[in-house]
Amino acid sequence: MHWINAIAMVIMIGSGWEIYNDEIIFGWLTFPKWAVIGPWAAPALQWHFFGMWVLGLNGLAYLAYGIATGRLRRKLLPISPREFIADVKGALSFQLAHDDITVYNAVQKVLYVGVIAIVIVQVLSGLAIWKPIQFPTLYKLFIDFQSARLVHFIGMALICGFVLVHVSLALLVPKTLVAMVTGGPRTPESKP
Ligand code: HEM
Incomplete structure (x- = not known):
């Protein structure tokens, strides 16, 4: 699930950058052609919607598995602020x-x-x-x-x-x- 997610993220970010280039939000920012997925906005949107299903279904499977088995809670909780500060210093x-x-x-x-x-x-x-x-x-x-x-x-x-x-x-x-x-x-x- 991790590596499927990694591939889906590359697709979402790369195609998202081409969609952005078509109608920029910040005057100083356009993404270079070599970094985007899709030759122009319409194919980039199709890549984005393809990636959406991969990311969405994989994410749902990850959350369902993690919640049903208790793995998410076991691995990610609890988070103590004191431990967090100590670990930031350590890191x-x-x-x-x-x-x-x-x-x-x-x-x-x-x-x-x-x-x-x-x-x-x-x-x-x-x-x-x-x-x-x-x-x-x-x-x-x-x-x-x-x-x-x-x-x-x-x-x-x-x-x-x-x-x-x-x-x-x-x-x-x-x-x-x-x-x-x-x-x-x-x-x-x-x-x-
Ligand atoms: C999975 C559900 C997602 C859906 C349904 C979705 C949908 C869309 C749509 C419809 C647009 C076009 C916006 C417009 O017309 O201006 C868009 C743009 C974009 N998306 Fe997504 N997206 C999703 C996830 C993601 C993810 C996970 C990323 C990256 C991590 C991402 C990055 C972007 C970027 C950078 C743009 C261009 C922003 C803009 O200029 O509007 N999207 N997305």
Whole structure:
């Protein structure tokens, strides 16, 4: 589910950048041709809607599995502010322990819960700008089209920021990358 999500995100961000280029929000910002997916806005929108199904169905499967098995709660909660501050200090001085990669530290928990919440807002704002007539209440939640568009754009920027931090931290602890490909070490609950 992680790698399906990674591919879907590349499609959503790349095609989103081409859609943005067609009607820019900030005068100083257009995305370079080599970084976008789709030759112009219409095919880029088709890529975006294709990616939407992959991202949406994969995300629903992830949440359903995580909630039904209790994995989400077990892995991501509770988050204690004191532990978070201690782990931020530890991370900045490269002193966080990574002996047991099956247990997330508080910085990881905050980043993962945060990015899941942003992706949910991204799906909701995307649906609001795509189908404002079919989802009027959702649309009104974002006030109007332009503000929904802006929320959608800021969501994308936050996800890009997350990806940068996430990939850098994973590269610093390469055994996490291996675990993400092989399935990782056995945890007490995954033992038969
Ligand atoms: C999965 C549900 C999603 C739906 C239904 C959706 C829908 C849309 C639609 C309809 C547009 C065109 C807006 C316009 O006409 O101006 C758009 C633009 C865009 N989308 Fe999405 N989107 C979704 C998810 C995402 C995700 C996950 C990302 C990136 C992380 C993303 C990034 C963008 C960007 C950067 C734009 C261009 C912003 C603009 O200039 O309006 N979208 N999206």
